Amino acid sequence: MTTSCWHEIVDTTFSINGTEDPVADNAGTSFDLVILGGGSGGYACALRASELDLRVALIEKDKLGGTCLHRGCIPTKALLHAGEIADNARDGADFGIRTTLEGVDMAGVNKYKDGVVNRAFRGVTGLIKSRRITIVEGEGRLVAPNAVQVNGTRYEAPNILLATGSYSRSLPGLDIDGERIITSEHALQLGDVPRSVIVLGGGVIGVEFASVWRSFGAEVTLIEALPRLLAVEDEASSKIVERVFRRRGINYKTNTPYKSVERTENGVRLTVESGETFEADLLLVAVGRGPSTTGLGLEEVGVATERGFVRTDERLRTSVEGVRAAGDIVAGLQLAHRGFQQGIFIAEDIAGLDPAVIDESGIPRVTYCDPEVASMGLTEAAATERYGADGIETFTYDLAGNPKSQILKTQGFVKLVRAKDGPVVGIHMVGARVGELVGEAQLIYNWEAFPEDVAQLIHMHPTQSEAIGEAHLALAGKPLHVHG
Structure with a gap:
């Protein structure tokens, strides 16, 4: 864990305008609600619960804001906007403007991207601190239906929220080395534009990175096992994306299951089940995200899971009374705004406001490719x-x-x-x-x-x-x- 990003956060209590949090009078370990995970679902729940006068502890092992802010939604959309600028410069003549694209300065792109992320991080951190929410830095584990342990300290509450987010999946036998075989987290930190890249997976993450890398000038090949790109979307939407991708020079293969990959002298060679091979400098593995539930103590406490996801009812209650779950660890759309709304719902439900159940079909979806x-x-x-x-x-x-x-x-x-x-x-x-x-x-x-x-x-x-x-x-x- 990198502590330098937490220089304004203390382990269990903090002061606002010189006044210490009253939770400290009770040793800082007894609350109305303990939240495990400070991503979109966790911090939204914390903020709403605080508004409803609940005493809240928010536990986070990394950075407040979670995957979306630091390794997902925000930095990827910053890259996509930079790609849009590159395309505008390249295509200026189409609008009667004489422009040329001299190149992509990835150091400058990353500075822009990181600036957006850091400003949002400071804003979220400051907002949470201003609401007198106790922030606990460390890796938490559920040790009882009403308790989470962090760094040897037990934090108790009648209500526990599990909101630990997700991680980048891989495939059996496909080892991520962070150099030539990478995930989206690694892709966000690249110092140079790859000359060529294979993207394994034609879902949202794969399609967005294929789009931005093509805008930056890379040769892109997209491999998808399912019959079409963006398979969860309407078929007509998939077809037009595929048509535009062909026009943009993005090569893609659907109905093409992965078989194996090997490192070559200059990059990687990917083989699909048909025996066809593809070579490139890099392989981005974008086959979806898995729930981060390993090591949380769920089985010991009795929280039921299915394929790693926490099982919940329509009110996001788990199989253990008093324990809720939100965000990517709950099966369904893995979207930051879904987790955010679930967090608000849980806070209001705990407070007795009886909010309406969230309609999963009523959650908007956007893929930010071109x-x-x-x-x-x-x-x-x-x-x-x-x-x-x-x-x-x-x-x-x-x-x-x-x-x-x-x-x-x-x-x-x-x-x-x-x-x-x-x-x-x-x-x-x-x-x-x-x-x-x-x-x-x-x-x-x-x-x-x-x-x-x-x-x-x-x-x-x-x-x-x-x-x-x-x-x-x-x-x-x-x-x-x-x-x-």
């Missing part, structure tokens, strides 16, 4: 399974008809899925910056809006949000800028 992919609710396949082939209606609005998308020179669509004669149950978007549109999509889905409800809303012109309005107008039976 083009971006954003979605809300059910895919067409999932809606067909739920309502039947004759029980749904779909409509796809091509962004070619959207003036702002033409200005941005982006391709994509807004696709709607509705229950027949009912509400919209799925919204799927592909194109530049469509991640910024998913907020409205979330409202449409979670408020069970009918196409007619959205069609009457005014969408600012010219914006990409007009595409959402146009799609709903068409599905409501009054298409305007749609042929046929």
Whole structure:
């Protein structure tokens, strides 16, 4: 553990405006809520619980903010934005601007990326300290249904939250060396742009790194065992991403299971089950993330798990009374905002506010590759399974008809899925910056809006949000800028 990043945090108590935390009067070990893990789910729960006058201890062995802030969402999106700048410089002539891309200064890119992360880290740390939350630095272990032990000290509470996050998975026999065979954590620290890279895994992490490395000028080959990239998204979204990736020069192979890898004199050689081989400087293993539950003492206390994930009910209660779980260790979408909302839910549930159960289908999803992919609710396949082939209606609005998308020179669509004669149950978007549109999509889905409800809303012109309005107008039976 690197303690230099914790210079403002003391082990169990801290002072605010010269006044010591009152928890210290009780030796600092008895609380209303003890949280194991300071990532998105853990710190959100701590902040909300503190607002509700609960005494909270937050235990973290590394840095507050967790994977998302330090090794996931934030640094990767900073790299992707730097890649967008590189593409803009390279393609300036398309907009009548004479620009050239002289190269990518990874030291400068990393300085920018790390600056974003460090500012967010200081903000989170300061906010948590200001709420009189006791921060405990160290590796915690559940030793009883009401107790967590850290560095030999026992912290007790009637409510325990497990929120220890996830780690980068590998495959049997595929050893990560951190040099030529790397995970996303290593990829974030590279000092140079690789000349060539193989990305093993076509999910969100693999697709995003393939996109940014191509923007930086690397030769990229993407290997995916499943039939398509971004397999959890609507099939139409996958197809357009694959089409744009081909145009960008990103090579990809689907339906291609991994067999083996070996180090060569200059890099790596990957062999797939068909016998075909691929060579590159680096191999990024992006086959998903596993729950960080090993060594937490769950089995000894009786907390049930399945494939390493903590089993919970709809209110995120585990098999042991008083013990909750949130975030990546709970099976489902491994998204920071999911964990964040779960943390708030748990704090309010403990405080007796009886919050509404979180609808997993109502959680927005965004993949920040070029083009971006954003979605809300059910895919067409999932809606067909739920309502039947004759029980749904779909409509796809091509962004070619959207003036702002033409200005941005982006391709994509807004696709709607509705229950027949009912509400919209799925919204799927592909194109530049469509991640910024998913907020409205979330409202449409979670408020069970009918196409007619959205069609009457005014969408600012010219914006990409007009595409959402146009799609709903068409599905409501009054298409305007749609042929046929």
